[in-house]
Amino acid sequence: MVLGVRVASSARLHLGFYNILGDDIAYGGFGVAIDKPRVVVEAYPVDSQGVIVEAPSAVRGVVENVAKTLNVDGVRVVVKESIPRHVGLGSTTQLVLGTAVALSRVFGLDYTVRELAVKLGRGFVSGIGIACFEKGGFVMDSGRKVVNGRIEKPKTVNDLPKPVIQVSVPDNWYFIIAIPWEKRGLEDREEEPLLSAPEKPPHDLQEEIYRNFLLGILPGIMNNDPVLFGKALSRIQVLVGKYFSKHQGGIFCCSETEQIIEEMKKLGVLGYGQSSWGPVAYGLVYGQEKALTIANSLTKYVKDTGIKADVAVVKPRNHGAKIEFINVK
Helix, strand or coil: CEEEEEEEEEEEEEEEEEEEEECCEEEEEEEEEEEEEEEEEEEEECCCCCEEEECCHHHHHHHHHHHHHHCCCCEEEEEEECCCCCCCCCHHHHHHHHHHHHHHHHHCCCCCHHHHHHHCCCCCCCCHHHHHHHCCCEEEECCEECECCECCCCCCHHHCCCEEEEECCCCCEEEEEEEECCCCCCCHHHHHHHHCCCCCCCHHHHHHHHHHHHHHHHHHHHCCCHHHHHHHHHHHHHHHHHHHHHHHCCCCCCHHHHHHHHHHHHHCCCEEEECCCCCCEEEEEECHHHHHHHHHHHHHHHHHHCCCEEEEEECECCCCCEEEEEEEC
16 A cells, blocks of 8 residues: 545635735735635655656646655656636646645645745735635735835745635535636736736725725625625726736626626626636626526527637635545555
8 A cells, every 4th residue: 555645625716806006015815715626636655766747738847846846756646637727717826735735745844835835936916826725715815015116926924915814605605607718817927027016006996996895895705795795896806807907908808708797797696707817707696596597598608609618606615625645556
């Protein structure tokens, strides 16, 4: 028997920024962990030298870079499931941390999740993915400190955005996600030059975001009021989209995402938006039956209009990544 480690986590939705730039703090964001798509990584020690990676070609380089950074040898890493790349679901952070935690456990490396995040270059803009890996749920993060007009890659754990609020999402809240397959969001290397020198938003725009967040998002999540939460979420999405329109060409990244969101609105979602740079679109719904009904109608809509997209109903994930030791014959 060989003792290995399996780490299972899943995607997140980045719901927007409550603070774009104010008082030398930038990109305070909020988001939720969802139960799928998942990432599942297994790591086993082997007798031979080197790192054996069994993974789809799209993620192989990420896994190899983690192993190289941690300076491990004599190990087999298998990616059993992976989150679609560069669509707005936070795939890189979940894969990086899942792989790093698995390797750390196999080799007895004494790193916390946040130490691994710094070592592997996560948390440049957002802390949502890291916090979702740790504990799941709804997360409001602290944002990044701006020094001399810029944000830099975190050098210590204290540089990472920290969870200000992290609470469970009510079980009867569901999200419908739609992934257009002919579009891709920005990669890290494309995002960093755009966001490293934050530009102050118009005062009225930022004030309206604050107001919706404080009077809608926070009481909505704390009081299990999806109508209040959804209304504020939709408004924040439009406001944040206006700010970033200079980078993505409009309030949303692309016509497919915009069309899907418009149809979600007609079908009765309580709130809507684009996760991160997209193209993932999502809608908030109360109750499973309603969610399935809307998802079925949306699936028919994308088929009838010729939009190549997958539609799914997902639930909140109110726990962190699952880490377990496994025996392999």
